Amino acid sequence: xxxxxxxxxxxxxxxxxxxxxxxxxxxxxxxxxxxxxxxxxxxxxxxxxxxxxxxxxxxxxxxxxxxxxxxxxxxxxxxxxxxxxxxxxxxxxxxxxxxxxxxxxxxxxxxxxxxxxxxxxxxxxxxxxxxxxxxxxxxxxxxxxxxxxxxxxxxxxxxxxxxxxxxxxxxxxxxxxxxxxxxxxxxxxxxxxxxxxxxxxxxxxxxxxxxxxxxxxxxxxxxxxxxxxxxxxxxxxxxxxxxxxxxxxxxxxxxxxxxxxxxxxxxxxxxxxxxxxxxxxxxxxxxxxxxxxxxxxxxxxxxxxxxxxxxxxxxxxxxxxxxxxxxxxxxxxxxxxxxxxxxxxxxxxxxxxxxxxxxxxxxxxxxxxxxxxxxxxxxxxxxxxxxxxxxxxxxxxxxxxxxxxxxxxxxxxxxxxxxxxxxxxxxxxxxxxxxxxxxxxxxxxxxxxxxxxxxx
Ligand SMILES: [Zn+2]
Numbered sequence: 001x002x003x004x005x006x007x008x009x010x011x012x013x014x015x016x017x018x019x020x021x022x023x024x025x026x027x028x029x030x031x032x033x034x035x036x037x038x039x040x041x042x043x044x045x046x047x048x049x050x051x052x053x054x055x056x057x058x059x060x061x062x063x064x065x066x067x068x069x070x071x072x073x074x075x076x077x078x079x080x081x082x083x084x085x086x087x088x089x090x091x092x093x094x095x096x097x098x099x100x101x102x103x104x105x106x107x108x109x110x111x112x113x114x115x116x117x118x119x120x121x122x123x124x125x126x127x128x129x130x131x132x133x134x135x136x137x138x139x140x141x142x143x144x145x146x147x148x149x150x151x152x153x154x155x156x157x158x159x160x161x162x163x164x165x166x167x168x169x170x171x172x173x174x175x176x177x178x179x180x181x182x183x184x185x186x187x188x189x190x191x192x193x194x195x196x197x198x199x200x201x202x203x204x205x206x207x208x209x210x211x212x213x214x215x216x217x218x219x220x221x222x223x224x225x226x227x228x229x230x231x232x233x234x235x236x237x238x239x240x241x242x243x244x245x246x247x248x249x250x251x252x253x254x255x256x257x258x259x260x261x262x263x264x265x266x267x268x269x270x271x272x273x274x275x276x277x278x279x280x281x282x283x284x285x286x287x288x289x290x291x292x293x294x295x296x297x298x299x300x301x302x303x304x305x306x307x308x309x310x311x312x313x314x315x316x317x318x319x320x321x322x323x324x325x326x327x328x329x330x331x332x333x334x335x336x337x338x339x340x341x342x343x344x345x346x347x348x349x350x351x352x353x354x355x356x357x358x359x360x361x362x363x364x365x366x367x368x369x370x371x372x373x374x375x376x377x378x379x380x381x382x383x384x385x386x387x388x389x390x391x392x393x394x395x396x397x398x399x400x401x402x403x404x405x406x407x408x409x410x411x412x413x414x415x416x417x418x419x420x421x422x423x424x425x426x427x428x429x430x431x432x433x434x435x436x437x438x439x440x441x442x443x444x445x446x447x448x449x450x451x452x453x454x455x456x
Contacts, residue, residue: 026433027275031346034188035275038180038338040331046176047235049075051166051326056131058108058203058210059161068162069202072129073109076200080113080179084186088114092199094213101206103157110201110210113182117195119383123349124197124228124306125181125341127174128204128211128295131167137321139240166325169318173235173329174309175200177338184342193384193430194226194349201295204232205320211295215302227264227348227437228306229341230296237333239313246333248280249340252308254287254297257398258423258440260305261296263354266399267437268307268344275343279336282312285398309337351434352382355410355426357441364441366419375417375424381410382428382436390414391425391438400425400438 062070182198203209237246299306425438
């Protein structure tokens with residue numbers, strides 16, 4: 001195979017584009033500037049403000065202007081609206097009936113800031129602004145305490161749940177990151193192709209309620225959500241075990257191994273590390289941590305592409321606890337995580353949408369033609385693309401091993417490459433070198449038709 005490689009490349013040169021691409025290592029100076037404008041000082045000020053509401057429980061009072069979730073959501077709305085007239089900031093509101101951990105009827109409001117792009121396809125950056133504290137917190141739950149007792153329903157279900165629940169890391173950190181990126185993106189002056197949505201969810205602690213409601217609405221209204229970057233507990237670098245790690249961030253994505261969410265996680269690793277080389281993205285090939293959930297899963301469950309950012313070393317004794325206060329935050333760490341989000345979301349929002357590699361009949365458009373031993377890849381062109389990049393790897397292993405830039409074509413033949421031995425994918429690229437995430441060629445699962453037998 002190695003002997004064949006020059007021939008493969010030579011064969012591909014005929015497809016190579018006329019337009020001059022940015023070299024793979026090239027950075028877009030506008031994205032460099034956007035990433036560098038993330039402010040630790042502003043992140044800190046947002047966190048202190050969020051902490052000042054004392055509780056942001058979804059079940060807390062809404063009549064105070066200084067305390068509880070009503071005050072918090074109004075402040076978030078006004079804060080994001082102040083950044084730019086381009087941002088369309090609204091409450092995404094639902095009347096929620098009693099169910100599960102919703103112990104009385106409530107009005108739930110996500111706070112949503114939309115930065116319109118040239119196309120309606122949407123990329124979300126999100127966190128949850130609601131908070132929760134219960135006796136013993138997550139530390140007690142992890143130590144095997146009876147969580148039924150810890151989360152027992154209040155004596156009077158109609159009384160607001162107003163106990164102190166600062167929630168500065170869970171998830172003030174993801175909320176502050178989202179709010180700060182709403183500012184940075186809306187003030188960047190960049191004309192993005194995708195529409196960016198900065199979403200602060202509520203009801204996460206009651207079972208991803210705000211995210212599930214919004215995802216349901218997106219399905220019903222056919223809102224084209226291309227990707228969700230969800231951030232939940234991303235501000236602490238001191239693990240409860242004593243280990244300190246301020247240089248890495250975990251990104252969880254549901255399988256199977258070439259799902260679009262996995263492709264998004266690989267994309268974040270690839271582009272986050274280019275623009276923020278001092279920070280390492282650790283993709284995690286699982287939906288989330290054991291027994292723990294986050295809003296990205298609400299989108300996954302309805303078929304959307306979504307990943308969850310999580311700090312690398314958690315301190316469980318502070319989570320869901322009155323001790324989740326400002327002193328548990330590392331602003332330099334939170335800012336690095338914000339920069340990784342900013343770099344990868346900006347690249348994706350400038351890039352064309354990922355090409356489709358699936359036929360109208362749902363089959364991957366990959367064959368062995370013309371010789372029967374070649375890799376023949378076809379895809380559907382993406383609007384705005386001036387070229388495509390092919391990726392492949394041995395059919396054992398999580399990360400792409402090879403890539404090749406091809407021109408503005410929708411078909412490439414890699415001679416004498418057995419398609420059974422490699423995973424292939426393709427990304428769309430615009431004239432500035434901005435790349436979509438990779439669409440991988442995968443076989444759909446086979447339907448099981450039971451074999452009929454004849455009774456004797
Ligand atoms: Zn959380």
